[in-house]
Amino acid sequence: MIVTKGLRKSFQPRRGAAAVDAVRGIDLNVAEGEIYGLLGPNGAGKTTTLRMLATLLAPDGGAATVAGADLRAEPSEVRRRIGYVAQGGGTTDQATAREELVLQARMYGVRKAEAVRRAEQGLAAFDLTEFGDRVCKTYSGGQRRRLDLALGVVHRPRVLFLDEPTVGLDPRSRSQVWAEVRRLREQGMTVLLTTHYLDEADALCDRIGIVDNGGIVTEGTPEELKQEISGDSVTIGLPGPEATTGAERALAELPCVQRLEALPGEDGLRLHVDSAATAIPQLLRTLAAVGIEPEHVQLQRPSLDDVFLALTGRALVHSG
Amino acid sequence: MKLARDTWLVYQRQLLLMARSPVWIAVGLLQPLCYLLLFAPLLTSALAASGAHSTADAYRIYVPGLLSALALMGGLFTGFTLLGELHAGVIERSRVTPVSRVALLLGRALRETTALLIQSALIAVLAIPFGLTVGLADLLLAMAMLALMALMASSVSYGLALLVPTDAALGPVVNTIAQPLALLSGTLLPIALAPVWLRTAASWNPCYWAVEGMRALFAGHLDAPEVWRGLLLTALLTVVAVAWSARLFAQRIR
Ligand SMILES: Nc1ncnc2c1ncn2[C@@H]1O[C@H](COP(=O)(O)OP(=O)(O)O)[C@@H](O)[C@H]1O
Ligand SMILES: [Mg+2]
Numbered sequence: 001m002i003v004t005k006g007l008r009k010s011f012q013p014r015r016g017a018a019a020v021d022a023v024r025g026i027d028l029n030v031a032e033g034e035i036y037g038l039l040g041p042n043g044a045g046k047t048t049t050l051r052m053l054a055t056l057l058a059p060d061g062g063a064a065t066v067a068g069a070d071l072r073a074e075p076s077e078v079r080r081r082i083g084y085v086a087q088g089g090g091t092t093d094q095a096t097a098r099e100e101l102v103l104q105a106r107m108y109g110v111r112k113a114e115a116v117r118r119a120e121q122g123l124a125a126f127d128l129t130e131f132g133d134r135v136c137k138t139y140s141g142g143q144r145r146r147l148d149l150a151l152g153v154v155h156r157p158r159v160l161f162l163d164e165p166t167v168g169l170d171p172r173s174r175s176q177v178w179a180e181v182r183r184l185r186e187q188g189m190t191v192l193l194t195t196h197y198l199d200e201a202d203a204l205c206d207r208i209g210i211v212d213n214g215g216i217v218t219e220g221t222p223e224e225l226k227q228e229i230s231g232d233s234v235t236i237g238l239p240g241p242e243a244t245t246g247a248e249r250a251l252a253e254l255p256c257v258q259r260l261e262a263l264p265g266e267d268g269l270r271l272h273v274d275s276a277a278t279a280i281p282q283l284l285r286t287l288a289a290v291g292i293e294p295e296h297v298q299l300q301r302p303s304l305d306d307v308f309l310a311l312t313g314r315a316l317v318h319s320g
Numbered sequence: 321m322k323l324a325r326d327t328w329l330v331y332q333r334q335l336l337l338m339a340r341s342p343v344w345i346a347v348g349l350l351q352p353l354c355y356l357l358l359f360a361p362l363l364t365s366a367l368a369a370s371g372a373h374s375t376a377d378a379y380r381i382y383v384p385g386l387l388s389a390l391a392l393m394g395g396l397f398t399g400f401t402l403l404g405e406l407h408a409g410v411i412e413r414s415r416v417t418p419v420s421r422v423a424l425l426l427g428r429a430l431r432e433t434t435a436l437l438i439q440s441a442l443i444a445v446l447a448i449p450f451g452l453t454v455g456l457a458d459l460l461l462a463m464a465m466l467a468l469m470a471l472m473a474s475s476v477s478y479g480l481a482l483l484v485p486t487d488a489a490l491g492p493v494v495n496t497i498a499q500p501l502a503l504l505s506g507t508l509l510p511i512a513l514a515p516v517w518l519r520t521a522a523s524w525n526p527c528y529w530a531v532e533g534m535r536a537l538f539a540g541h542l543d544a545p546e547v548w549r550g551l552l553l554t555a556l557l558t559v560v561a562v563a564w565s566a567r568l569f570a571q572r573i574r
Binding site for chain 2: 054055056076079080082083084086088089090091092093094095099103104106107108109135151155
């Protein structure tokens with residue numbers, strides 16, 4: 001449904017300044033009816049990729065086919081077949097949701113009576129009927145986001161692009177948006193979304209492409225990606241900051257420890273080891289030798305954050 | 321056909337938004353009243369040098385200039401309304417749809433033109449008690465000229481807003497263009513009062529000819545050469561401005 005080959009884009013921030021290579025050759029192959037997530041930190045080039053595929057930016061190089069239409073040769077055909085929801089949305093404060101939906105449908109060439117009918121359906125489908133005749137200025141973040149989604153699909157596109165669909169939303173609105181996206185997929189829509197939330201990529205996407213520095217580092221289902229990095233994660237809770245530094249020094253020496261880092265916001269360490277079964281006794285022995293008694297030890301499945309860390313050497317959550 | 325339909329769509333939406341901002345309407349209606357009533361006492365003596373011997377004469381010189389100034393200035397400053405829409409992502413949302421790019425510009429510029437024509441009609445009516453009389457044909461042609469000026473100026477302004485998409489930067493740019501343009505068009509004071517070098521400079525300004533045409537129309541000289549010259553020049557400029565700005569609407573949205 002979406003196939004790209006070597007898609008590239010660089011920006012010249014101002015005359016004479018060095019060019020920023022925002023996207024340096026992205027290859028994608030998104031199947032029909034799939035939710036595909038581009039996961040990466042801020043500035044990775046996710047928005048730029050989406051804007052190119054939505055015909056808002058001309059690529060510097062590479063090729064792409066979106067919903068069967070060639071991006072460069074027939075951009076207006078692409079426009080007809082896709083929906084695009086920008087990160088910041090695009091609603092008018094002084095207009096109502098109903099007015100926005102009717103206008104949006106009509107901009108896609110839908111006749112007036114049909115546009116009115118679709119607006120009504122859109123309001124109902126995205127749980128907006130109650131305040132559909134209030135101006136958008138009065139909406140909460142979640143309501144506004146649901147309207148953005150409704151606007152993106154009012155013309156029944158085959159492919160939907162979502163840029164950071166849940167950024168800045170409270171947990172309840174977030175899961176509501178996730179449910180809407182899943183519902184769209186069930187109707188056969190193909191969704192390409194971007195996110196810098198690991199849990200979102202994990203929970204919502206059928207397949208994930210990890211983006212860093214303008215390129216896709218790896219891709220696969222969330223499960224595949226987690227299996228790709230061998231080894232286990234072990235978390236050790238420690239009684240205080242001193243014990244943590246002491247333990248860090250002692251454990252870093254061990255050959256079975258691949259990486260270790262302090263836990264954010266609490267006293268303790270997170271270690272990446274080849275095999276937890278053999279590593280844990282060694283860890284405990286080493287700690288006992290320096291006189292540190294751990295409060296608890298936990299074995300964890302590797303997370304997407306571990307995948308990102310293993311591939312790029314940086315933690316996703318801190319690199320934004 | 322598609323262009324007309326899409327323009328109508330955008331235009332309708334713009335009118336709706338205008339109708340929802342009462343402050344804007346109040347200012348739009350009070351402004352012409354102020355210009356007419358506050359300048360009135362000054363006019364006769366100030367314009368005596370240009371051959372105004374009565375209040376009616378003074379209004380025949382002043383009103384067409386005032387209307388032209390409103391069209392040019394109102395148009396040039398309308399780019400600021402586009403900044404808000406750019407910021408909210410409204411333009412980007414429109415650009416992902418197959419809607420005509422020219423319509424995105426024209427629908428907005430025509431909103432501005434409509435607002436200006438309403439203001440102008442109001443001024444023309446309010447000036448009647450002061451002795452201003454204009455023939456219907458003259459008035460209709462003058463309105464056409466004003467509509468062209470407003471369309472041109474707002475197209476230029478939207479183009480500038482797309483090129484310089486921040487409030488802080490757009491202000492100085494628009495002012496730098498608007499001030500000399502207003503002066504060199506002789507909108508508020510006839511350029512005949514100015515020194516020779518200024519008059520020479522003005523003759524190179526197409527808007528000057530448009531304003532001259534307006535004055536000829538208000539003086540009842542429908543067949544004066546200034547009229548068709550002004551109309552033709554303004555029409556040409558409008559086509560160029562719309563084409564330039566529409567191209568930017570198609571390409572340049574960050
Ligand atoms: N219009 C632009 N002009 C200049 N640089 C840009 C522009 N848009 C994006 N960039 C740069 O390109 C890089 C990728 O940005 P973006 O695609 O927005 O990343 P993401 O969406 O993954 O956070 C960043 O370094 C950003 O600063
Ligand atoms: Mg982004």
